[in-house]
Amino acid sequence: MNWRVIPLKTHDAATAMALDEAASEAVRRGGPPTIRFYRWLPSAVSIGYFQSMEAEVDLDACRKLGVDQVRRRTGGGTVYHDHDGEITYSVIAPESFFGKDIIASYNLICGWIVDAFSQLGISAEFKPINDIVTQGKKISGNAQTRRGKVLLQHGTILYDLDVKRMFSVLKVTEEKISDKMIAAVEDRVTCIRRVSNATRDETYQALREAFTKDKDFYEGEWTEKEFAYARELAETKYSTREWNFQR
Amino acid sequence: MGTASLKVSGGKMINARVELCNGSIISIQFTGDFFLHPEELIEVIESALIGKRPCEDELAQTIDRVLQGHNAQLIGASAQDFAKVIMEASQ
Numbered sequence: 001m002n003w004r005v006i007p008l009k010t011h012d013a014a015t016a017m018a019l020d021e022a023a024s025e026a027v028r029r030g031g032p033p034t035i036r037f038y039r040w041l042p043s044a045v046s047i048g049y050f051q052s053m054e055a056e057v058d059l060d061a062c063r064k065l066g067v068d069q070v071r072r073r074t075g076g077g078t079v080y081h082d083h084d085g086e087i088t089y090s091v092i093a094p095e096s097f098f099g100k101d102i103i104a105s106y107n108l109i110c111g112w113i114v115d116a117f118s119q120l121g122i123s124a125e126f127k128p129i130n131d132i133v134t135q136g137k138k139i140s141g142n143a144q145t146r147r148g149k150v151l152l153q154h155g156t157i158l159y160d161l162d163v164k165r166m167f168s169v170l171k172v173t174e175e176k177i178s179d180k181m182i183a184a185v186e187d188r189v190t191c192i193r194r195v196s197n198a199t200r201d202e203t204y205q206a207l208r209e210a211f212t213k214d215k216d217f218y219e220g221e222w223t224e225k226e227f228a229y230a231r232e233l234a235e236t237k238y239s240t241r242e243w244n245f246q247r
Numbered sequence: 248m249g250t251a252s253l254k255v256s257g258g259k260m261i262n263a264r265v266e267l268c269n270g271s272i273i274s275i276q277f278t279g280d281f282f283l284h285p286e287e288l289i290e291v292i293e294s295a296l297i298g299k300r301p302c303e304d305e306l307a308q309t310i311d312r313v314l315q316g317h318n319a320q321l322i323g324a325s326a327q328d329f330a331k332v333i334m335e336a337s338q
Contacts, residue, residue, distance in 0.1 A: 048279075048280050050277065050279050050281060050283070050286070050289060051278055051279065052262075055262075073286070074286075075281060075286060075323075077259075077260075077280035078280075102282075102322060103322070130282075143282070144282070145286060146284055247278050
């Protein structure tokens with residue numbers, strides 16, 4: 001199979017999630033399996049499919065800071081996607097490429113990230129269910145859905161980490177935004193900048209290389225049809241209260 | 248209306264909001280960072296629990312039946328974990 005690789009782009013939250021769904025629909029109809037890399041502008045908070053926006057996100061703080069919010073098609077937890085602090089990827093392909101075993105497929109795709117880290121001199125490992133850790137700390141979170149026999153896995157690679165800023169847009173009590181609490185999070189989570197001298201571009205290049213290793217691929221773009229469908233989804237689904245505040 | 252949360256050991260968080268009337272569930276909603284494939288099945292699970300009495304094993308069996316009937320997979324939590332949260336929210 002010939003993978004389409006869509007190079008690093010920047011999107012707002014609704015469009016980022018809409019493109020994942022549009023690409024999934026394209027794969028369902030026989031389109032190319034796709035690997036894409038992206039960043040979020042403005043920075044955004046995404047919540048898992050089963051989470052409550054009101055319970056997880058400080059909406060007033062988001063408004064003040066100009067931070068977007070979106071609910072994902074995937075389960076999992078709340079993620080703060082800082083424009084400068086992370087690189088996000090999606091893999092969209094027929095489910096048959098990866099088999100029925102969901103954890104095994106996380107392991108396989110997360111293995112590509114582990115390989116990229118290895119190129120950067122970072123020793124990391126997949127930690128089920130859906131994390132990648134280095135030196136015992138989380139450095140990447142991932143989430144997967146399978147609909148219509150199409151697998152979508154997306155995830156974030158933490159490049160930089162500002163726990164205080166992250167807490168400021170989440171529903172965390174004032175007392176918890178203490179130095180002690182911040183230190184506790186910094187004990188569990190890390191980022192590329194804290195474990196390597198790699199630049200963001202070097203990190204992206206390593207990811208791109210590891211994701212495409214031993215694959216037939218071409219550098220591609222969204223089709224007009226996909227992009228039009230994504231724009232429609234962004235407008236009628238991912239930016240609506242009905243979707244984002246469903247739970 | 249009762250609420251409860253459970254952080255599954257080595258797994259995910261489940262929150263339940265449960266409303267009982269005459270000892271039976273009349274409204275229920277789960278939130279959390281667990282994974283369920285297919286995701287939309289959560290609403291089928293919630294509907295299947297309406298009218299049930301808070302008995303942990305029976306609730307777990309109801310959830311398991313829905314999962315098996317739809318060839319679904321829960322990841323990071325089990326049907327029994329969901330039943331436990333309902334029990335706690337029903338106190």
